[in-house]
Amino acid sequence: MSKQDIYQTTESQILAVLEGEENVTAQMATVSCLLSLAFPETYFWTGFYVVDPAQERVLVVGPYQGTLGCLRIPFGRGVCGTAAETLETQVVEDVHALANHIACDSRSNSEIVVPVINTAGELIAVFDVDSEQHAAFDETDKEWLERILGKVFSGK
Structure with a gap:
């Protein structure tokens, strides 16, 4: 299967599982799980950093x-x-080349991060995927992750 085919199948699975589910934590857990399972050779760390309502301009795991x-x-x-x-998707081929990179796990070599916007147009989180491979993410990942997250969290 091509990467695009895997994303298409996974999008269908995510939308089917989440049909009628309104709890954001359940939505985030499901998205993280199914995307991680879909790309076991590429996705090393898959998840959300949520805007912390108690602390201005800080994300919390x-x-x-x-x-x-x-x-x-x-x-x-x-x-x-x-x-x-x-509020823009970040695709980084080599995280070690970034001066301000935060090394949560030194095994991560590339990363894609997508802002997550709710139906009110507000940033609620970012979706982060790390890979042990260099240059693991491309325009296909960007397009599909933006599409999936848009459908789940902002209804677009």
């Missing part, structure tokens, strides 16, 4: 699959913080 994640990430710091700050 949410539902994820993988090794221990960073607990808190300020907006503008690292790949996740940059995605939160700019």
Whole structure:
């Protein structure tokens, strides 16, 4: 199966499982689980960093699959913080080449982070995928992850 075929199948699975589910934590846990299972050779760490309502401009670890994640990430710091700050998907071929990279696990070599927007148009989280492979993520990953997250969290 091609990467696109895997994303298409996984999107269908995610939408079927989440049909009628309104709890955001359940949605995030399901998305993390099914995408992680779909790409076991590529996805090393898969999950969400949620906007912390108690602390301005800080992300806190949410539902994820993988090794221990960073607990808190300020907006503008690292790949996740940059995605939160700019509201733009970040695709990084080599995280070790970034001056402000936060190394939660030194085995991560590349990363994609997608801002998660709710139906009110507000940032609620970022979706983070790390890989042990260099340059593991491309435009296909970006397009499909933005599409899946848009459908689940903002209804688009």
